Amino acid sequence: MEVKTVFKIGDRVDQMCITCNEERGHIVVSLSKTGRITRVSCPMCASRVTYRAGTTRRASNEFCAPYDRGRTYRKGQTLMHATFGEGEVTAIIEPQKMDVLFADRIRRMIHAHS
Numbered sequence: 001m002e003v004k005t006v007f008k009i010g011d012r013v014d015q016m017c018i019t020c021n022e023e024r025g026h027i028v029v030s031l032s033k034t035g036r037i038t039r040v041s042c043p044m045c046a047s048r049v050t051y052r053a054g055t056t057r058r059a060s061n062e063f064c065a066p067y068d069r070g071r072t073y074r075k076g077q078t079l080m081h082a083t084f085g086e087g088e089v090t091a092i093i094e095p096q097k098m099d100v101l102f103a104d105r106i107r108r109m110i111h112a113h114s
């Protein structure tokens, strides 16, 4: 099995957020010279914390409804996208636009679209 060791700013990693008291995907905000993650940011509460590798576990038993652009999403909801996989709504940008955190990075998605 291939282990991903090289990360970029903006990549997603799972980490426990102390502020939210919840495990969730965080965004890499700083890296060391060797490409190791040093700090990550929680997309929900925007707190920046030191990355701790190996402290996470994946919550795979959560049910994710398929992504539906006609549906109105709220921050914190999860969805399953046909291409990108499981995602979590991190922010509602405009009434019909939202940011969704997928396994690799955040993508801007349409919602509440009639």
Ligand SMILES: [Zn+2]
Residues within 6 Å of the ligand: 017, 018, 019, 020, 021, 042, 043, 044, 045, 046, 047
């Ligand atoms: Zn948080």
